[in-house]
Every structure is written in structure tokens, then in C-alpha cells.
Amino acid sequence: MELIIVKDYAALSQRAANLIQAQLTWNPQSVLGLATGSTPVGMYDALVKMYQDKAIDFSQVTTFNLDEYLGLGQDNPQSYYAFMHEHLFKHINVNKEKIHIPNGLSEDIQSECLAYEKSIQLHGGIDLQVLGIGHNGHIGFNEPNVEFEAKTHVVSLDQETIEANKRFFDSIEDVPKKAISMGIKTIMKSKRIVLLASGEGKADIIAKLVKDEISPNVPASVLHLHENVVIIVDEAAASKL
Ligand code: PGA
Numbered sequence: 001m002e003l004i005i006v007k008d009y010a011a012l013s014q015r016a017a018n019l020i021q022a023q024l025t026w027n028p029q030s031v032l033g034l035a036t037g038s039t040p041v042g043m044y045d046a047l048v049k050m051y052q053d054k055a056i057d058f059s060q061v062t063t064f065n066l067d068e069y070l071g072l073g074q075d076n077p078q079s080y081y082a083f084m085h086e087h088l089f090k091h092i093n094v095n096k097e098k099i100h101i102p103n104g105l106s107e108d109i110q111s112e113c114l115a116y117e118k119s120i121q122l123h124g125g126i127d128l129q130v131l132g133i134g135h136n137g138h139i140g141f142n143e144p145n146v147e148f149e150a151k152t153h154v155v156s157l158d159q160e161t162i163e164a165n166k167r168f169f170d171s172i173e174d175v176p177k178k179a180i181s182m183g184i185k186t187i188m189k190s191k192r193i194v195l196l197a198s199g200e201g202k203a204d205i206i207a208k209l210v211k212d213e214i215s216p217n218v219p220a221s222v223l224h225l226h227e228n229v230v231i232i233v234d235e236a237a238a239s240k241l
Pocket of ligand 1: 037039040132135140
């Protein structure tokens, strides 16, 4: 696990965007695993800027997002599909047919999960997976007491996650209680993983992740078992290390 501490959120965002740029320079057909949440927004802004400056090309890239709320369709502004469109996809030259986000409205959720997992494999697996981290240590929507062997599956959101995500909704009642998420096993099969954390609010969980033993209580701790993980944190998130 490589730990990179940078000054602030702007530096973190740029550093993460640089990693993606390097990946696409090395292999323009890369398969990227993408994340939602507040943390990667600055990285997406930096990538859009690079695209506008003609410093990066997404035309051959394939993307797979980590998760989607169950019950929200693509045109729901709170869906992760809408989030990705708003923050990244509509601004760059990614081929829309190469974008993959679980379908939260699927009528056969089990088949949707299996098909998503299979599609990742058929594309040769994820080359570079971007992750945020929840205050409870979740990655994707893999909540504490996670099953490390799980592939893409339906998850029930922790109350803490529902609380944390209510800021994106009109009221807490509107936050979906379930989601489709890549499982830990899916994430661990990625060839390279970059986890981002910013701000004092993430300092406790980053300290726990870096210092504590691997435990299903802290889903991100499984990353200690992966051979190619970069953690980029700003000084505030690193303040309890
Ligand atoms: P955040 O969420 O980036 O909005 O803090 C991270 C996560 O829950 O994975």
C-alpha cells in the first residue's frame, strides 16, 4: 500500500487526475472503475480541464461505476448515472456505449448483478479503480461486516451511510435503503486501485485503515491484501496518522 500525502483537496484532485492521465497514455483502451461521492468531484473537474486542454483522450476508454441506488433510474437527478453524467461524461469524449453503471431499475436484480460482473470480466477486468472511503470504512457500498468474497450484489445501506448521503436528497426519507454495488472481490480483482480521502472528517478512518488489522468491520482494510494500491490523502485526512 503506497500512501501519498498532499497538501490539500486541490492537490489531491490533481494528483488523482494525473494517475488517470498516465494510465490512458500508457493504454488508451483502459478500463476505468469510477466512484461517486464528493471526494472524486475535484478529480473529475481536473480531468475535464485536461480534456479541454487536449491533454487526455477518453475515446477508447471503457468505464464501470462502483454502484447505483436501487430504485433510481438514469433520469433521476440523484442517481449515480446522473451524477457521472453531470460531473464527467457530458464534458468528455467517452463513447456512451462504453459507460457501465448498474441499472437501479432492473426488474431482475440478480441477473443485473451477474451480468454486470460478467461484463467487467469480458472487458478484461478493471485496469484502474478509483475509490472513496466512507466514515465507516466502506468502499463502494460494501458496508462493515462485509463478505470479502462478494461479487456485484445488492446491499442494504448502513444508517451511517444513509445519514451521510442525505445531503444529496430533499429529506432522509428519500435516500434509498438499498443499492447494487461491486463486491469486495470485484474491486480486489482490479489491477490497480487508487483510494482518495480528503478532510478532517476522514482522519479517523484513514488512521484505522493504515494502522489496524484487516477486518470485515473496516471493509477498506482488505486493500492491504492487494499488491497495487495507492492511497492519496490530504494533510487534513492524514492528521491522525
Ligand atoms: P464522499 O463519500 O466522497 O462523499 O465522502 C465517500 C464514500 O462514501 O465512499
